[in-house]
Amino acid sequence: MRFLGMDLAHPVINASGTFDAIAARRAFGDALLARFPFAAFVTKTVTLEPRQGNPPPRLWELPAGMINSIGLPNRGLAGFLAHDLPRLAELPVPLVVNVMGFTREQLAELVAAFAERGEVAALELNVSCPNVETGLVMGADPGEIAALLDVLRPLTGKPLIVKLTPNCTAPAEVAAAAEAHGADAVSLVNTVRGMAFHPRRPGEPWLGGGTGGVSGPAVRAVALAQVAEVRARVALPIVGMGGVQSGRHARDLTQAGADVVAVGTESFRDPLAGARVAAELAEIRANSGLTAPPRPPARDAIAHKA
Numbered sequence: 001m002r003f004l005g006m007d008l009a010h011p012v013i014n015a016s017g018t019f020d021a022i023a024a025r026r027a028f029g030d031a032l033l034a035r036f037p038f039a040a041f042v043t044k045t046v047t048l049e050p051r052q053g054n055p056p057p058r059l060w061e062l063p064a065g066m067i068n069s070i071g072l073p074n075r076g077l078a079g080f081l082a083h084d085l086p087r088l089a090e091l092p093v094p095l096v097v098n099v100m101g102f103t104r105e106q107l108a109e110l111v112a113a114f115a116e117r118g119e120v121a122a123l124e125l126n127v128s129c130p131n132v133e134t135g136l137v138m139g140a141d142p143g144e145i146a147a148l149l150d151v152l153r154p155l156t157g158k159p160l161i162v163k164l165t166p167n168c169t170a171p172a173e174v175a176a177a178a179e180a181h182g183a184d185a186v187s188l189v190n191t192v193r194g195m196a197f198h199p200r201r202p203g204e205p206w207l208g209g210g211t212g213g214v215s216g217p218a219v220r221a222v223a224l225a226q227v228a229e230v231r232a233r234v235a236l237p238i239v240g241m242g243g244v245q246s247g248r249h250a251r252d253l254t255q256a257g258a259d260v261v262a263v264g265t266e267s268f269r270d271p272l273a274g275a276r277v278a279a280e281l282a283e284i285r286a287n288s289g290l291t292a293p294p295r296p297p298a299r300d301a302i303a304h305k306a
């Protein structure tokens, strides 16, 4: 299939930060390239400066998923360009670079740095953090997204995918602002904010970062509802994700309106989960005679029932 100018062997990609392709290549060698589980690869988030990430503990297991508070550890732009990009360019699939900035100018610098890189097929904008100048979470505010895209859009002809946060009142309004200001696609959901207390020290947060992001099956229903809500509002292509563990979960997201589905937390249990989900989805579609995503649900069908 074609998606944002990329040739994808199937509609399943990875969620940013959930599959370390460089470490997997070290562990599995070229066998990873021969059986790469995703149709495109989305990098971990890259920031302008190197970051250590949050103090440990960084993970808390839930009955149906986990909470992470990783805190964006990465080599920074220069380190990414020198160390990671050459290795990621060897992957047998199109590369999407995920970037995050704490100001519009930082994001502009990141987007400009990748604008002419032939190794990079598209950029995903992680807007789940506060703009330190306005105090507003960029991805939770339509005005922030509009202003951000007005700065970024002229900087590159590469597809810009806006990764929406579920931690806001109206993700569809944010998606509409992204569409009106030149985004090429949206991806959703990032993790849902959550926290856990230390098992033996009541009231003390377990995670070094205090709170974190919930992912896995626990957020599947949230993702389904938000994808449907966004699909009812915008015509942009959608990358849907949240708790996908099987072809049926992927199929559900496409029925909610996603064009492409991302597998995230499930890859920690099974590094080949992406390939399995893709195969199961293909089988479901073959058995149902469904070759393309069905039409999105009518607006009435997803109206709030409460």
Ligand code: RRO
Binding pocket: 017, 045, 068, 069, 070, 071, 072, 073, 126, 128, 190, 191, 213, 214
């Ligand atoms: O690094 C993280 O802690 C993190 C990021 Br940037 C994100 O976008 N989503 C998430 O769950 N964790």
